[in-house]
Amino acid sequence: MLTLPEGTSGTHASILYYKVADIQQAHEVLSGRGVVFEGAPHLIAKLPGHDLWMAFFRDPDRNILALMSEVPRQ
Numbered sequence: 451m452l453t454l455p456e457g458t459s460g461t462h463a464s465i466l467y468y469k470v471a472d473i474q475q476a477h478e479v480l481s482g483r484g485v486v487f488e489g490a491p492h493l494i495a496k497l498p499g500h501d502l503w504m505a506f507f508r509d510p511d512r513n514i515l516a517l518m519s520e521v522p523r524q
Contacts, residue, residue, distance in 0.1 A: 465506075466515050473503045473519035480507070480517075491517065499523060 470476040473491045481487065491505040500520045507515055 464513075466513075467504075467518045468515065470517050470519050473505060473517050473521070476517050476519075477505050488514075491519075494518075 468476075477487065477491050485507050488506040488508070491503050494502045494504050496502075497520075500522050503519045503521055505517045507517075509515055
């Protein structure tokens with residue numbers, strides 16, 4: 451998914467989202483490889499049938515990227 455960031459300021463004009471099955475595991479693996487996240491994975495929205503979680507980080511050019519995961523409700 452590709453969207454414009456909220457409050458665009460300067461050269462960073464879009465966000466690239468990577469959909470992952472397990473956001474906690476992906477966050478742990480990437481953190482272990484040196485990726486610095488803006489914060490821990492967090493709940494964005496409770497949707498019918500699943501919860502949407504995201505975690506944001508930046509590439510070497512300071513563009514913002516995100517992990518996203520649709521977590522089924524039990």
